[in-house]
Each structure stands twice: as C-alpha cells, then as structure tokens.
Amino acid sequence: MDPVAGPPALRLVQVRHRYAPGAPEVLRVDDLAVPRGDQLAIAGPSGAGKTTFLNVAAGILEPSEGRVEVGGADLAAMRGAGRDRWRGRRIGIVFQTFNLLQGLTARENLLVAAMFGDVPRRERAARADALLDRVGLREHAGKRPSQLSVGQQQRVSIARALVNRPDLVLADEPAASLDQANAENVVSLLCDVAREGGHALVVVAHDPVVLGRFPKVLDVRHLAAA
Ligand SMILES: Nc1ncnc2c1ncn2[C@@H]1O[C@H](COP(=O)(O)OP(=O)(O)OP(=O)(O)O)[C@@H](O)[C@H]1O
Ligand SMILES: [Mg+2]
Numbered sequence: 561m562d563p564v565a566g567p568p569a570l571r572l573v574q575v576r577h578r579y580a581p582g583a584p585e586v587l588r589v590d591d592l593a594v595p596r597g598d599q600l601a602i603a604g605p606s607g608a609g610k611t612t613f614l615n616v617a618a619g620i621l622e623p624s625e626g627r628v629e630v631g632g633a634d635l636a637a638m639r640g641a642g643r644d645r646w647r648g649r650r651i652g653i654v655f656q657t658f659n660l661l662q663g664l665t666a667r668e669n670l671l672v673a674a675m676f677g678d679v680p681r682r683e684r685a686a687r688a689d690a691l692l693d694r695v696g697l698r699e700h701a702g703k704r705p706s707q708l709s710v711g712q713q714q715r716v717s718i719a720r721a722l723v724n725r726p727d728l729v730l731a732d733e734p735a736a737s738l739d740q741a742n743a744e745n746v747v748s749l750l751c752d753v754a755r756e757g758g759h760a761l762v763v764v765a766h767d768p769v770v771l772g773r774f775p776k777v778l779d780v781r782h783l784a785a786a
Contacts, residue, residue, distance in 0.1 A: 567632030568593040569728045569760030570617055572783075575626030577612055587612045587623065588784035594760050596631075596727065599751060601774035602764045609780045610764035614732045617762065619647050631727040648676045652721030652759065654731035654750065658713050660705040666692060666716045667701040670723045677724030691719040694753060711742040718750050722757055729754050731763045735770050743769045 570593070577587040587609045594600050604610050615621035616628060619635040628635045630650055638646055660669050670688035679687060692701045695715040705713050714734065721729050734750060735743030747763075747770050754761040763770060764780070771777050 566596065567629065569596045569598070569631060570594040570762060571627075571629045572617065573627045573629075575616060575623045575628065577609075577616060577621070577623045577625075585624075587616060587780070589613070589626070590784045592778075592783055594728075594762055597755070597758045597760055599754065599761045599774060599776070600763075601771050601777045602762065602780050603766060603771055603777050604764075604780035605766060610766070611732055613780050613783075614730050614762075614764050617728075618651055618653055618730050619643055645676070645678075648673070649678055649724050650727050652724065652726040652729040654714075654717050654721045654729065654734045656733040656736050658705070658717040658737075660713060660716060660720070662705050665702050665704055666697060666708065666712075666719075669705075669716060670720050673720045674723045679724060687723055688719075691722055691753075692716075695719045695749060710737050711746060714738065714742075714746050715749065718746070718753065722753060722759065725757060726759055729759045729761045731761070731765075733765050733767070733770075734763060735765070735767055740769055743767065744773075747773045 572589040572592045575587060575589040576585055578585045602610055602613055616623045661672065667688055670691060671684050674684040674687060692698055695718055697712060697715055700708060700712060731750060735747055738746055751761065751773055765771055
C-alpha cells in the first residue's frame with residue numbers, strides 16, 4: 561500500500577452474501593479496493609446484486625462472510641448507533657428515490673444531515689449554501705421536495721450526500737428516475753462534485769447513460785474468481 565495515499569476509501573475482502581441460510585449466494589467479491597478519490601461504476605442486469613453490493617459497502621447490510629473497510633476502518637467492529645453515526649460522517653449515500661425529508665426544505669435537508677455528521681454548528685449553513693449553489697439550486701433552497709422537479713430533488717440529494725465531506729460517496733441508480741438529458745446532467749454533476757471534493761465515488765447502475773460517464777466499470781457478477 562502506498563504510505564502517502566493511506567488506506568483505500570473502500571475495500572471488500574472475501575465478501576460473500578446470501579439473504580438466508582441455504583438461499584443462493586447473491587454477492588461474491590474476492591478483493592476490491594477503491595483508492596481515495598477514485599471513481600468506479602458497478603454494472604449488472606436486474607437482480608445481479610448491485611443494490612446488495614452497495615448496502616454491504618455502506619454497512620447497511622452485514623455480509624454473510626468477509627470484511628468491509630471504509631478508509632481503513634472495519635465496519636464489523638462497530639455496532640448499532642455508533643456505526644450509524646460513523647456512517648453518517650464518513651459515507652455519503654445518493655438513493656435512487658432520493659429519500660429526502662418531505663416536511664423540510666432543500667436547505668434544511670442538508671442542515672439535518674450536517675447535524676448528524678457532527679459538522680460544527682457555525683459551519684453548517686455556509687456548507688449547505690455553498691453546495692446548493694454548486695448544484696445550481698441557490699434559488700430553490702427554501703422549497704420542499706414536493707415543490708421541486710425530479711432532477712432538482714436528485715441534485716438536493718447529491719448535495720446532501722457531500723455535506724459531511726465523506727471519504728466515500730455511494731449512489732444506487734442515481735439517474736433511474738430521470739429522463740435521458742437529466743440523467744446525463746445529474747451523473748456529470750455527481751462525478752464533478754465528487755472529484756472537486758476529493759471524495760471517492762462508487763455508483764451502481766445498469767443504465768448505459770450512467771455507465772458511459774465512468775472510465776472504469778466492473779460487472780458485479782465478476783468480482784470473484786469463478
Ligand atoms: N431483502 C432480500 N431478501 C431476500 N432476497 C433478496 C433481498 N434483496 C435482494 N434479494 C435477492 O438478491 C438478488 C440481488 O438483488 P439486488 O437487489 O442486489 O439486485 P440489483 O442488481 O440491485 O437489481 P435491480 O437492477 O433490479 O435493482 C436478487 O436475486 C434478489 O431477489
Ligand atoms: Mg438495485
């Protein structure tokens with residue numbers, strides 16, 4: 561390992577997952593490392609295990625076997641609320657259906673994420689405003705999700721994923737709810753802001769519009785030797 565670069569943003573070692581004892585194995589990863597600041601797409605048809613991969617990488621789903629490290633920290637060593645807090649600080653997640661808090665404005669959605677991510681109170685507003693500006697939503701910061709277009713909502717969720725300056729940003733089909741022009745814009749924006757902030761980015765998707773934006777695409781079915 562390069563001592564200057566430090567541990568990878570994400571590493572999975574000998575990971576296997578089945579949803580129940582005796583159920584088929586739906587994820588096999590021998591050794592996958594995503595260097596800090598790198599960008600990677602994981603592809604595969606419906607049911608191939610993309611969301612399973614993402615949830616395992618995020619520590620939302622504990623794999624049946626193997627080790628998952630984010631920034632060198634072993635997720636299995638953490639439990640319950642401690643793991644949730646740690647995830648909030650170190651991993652930004654962009655969900656397919658955004659998962660924005662509907663009763664709050666765009667800006668408040670970012671402020672709540674910053675609060676859970678332990679951003680000092682005096683920094684929260686400035687960070688939220690800078691990110692909303694960066695994703696082109698300065699004029700819309702005071703609107704609730706229902707008052708925003710689908711593409712605008714996804715841009716809020718991208719800004720929210722970055723507000724804690726995470727080591728790792730994970731996105732599950734980030735353009736699935738968008739038409740093609742919006743999909744291209746949103747994925748380009750996600751890649752650009754992740755690069756500018758030095759965050760590693762892993763996107764799982766089957767959409768060629770999304771996959772075409774990544775120089776490196778791996779098939780989720782081929783992450784282990786046969
Ligand atoms: N909670 C669950 N319990 C049992 N089986 C599950 C569960 N979630 C997913 N599976 C199964 O695991 C396999 C992989 O599912 P996964 O959701 O990871 O696929 P995917 O590649 O994300 O598909 P899609 O492109 O349709 O989102 C599928 O066979 C699915 O039926
Ligand atoms: Mg999926």
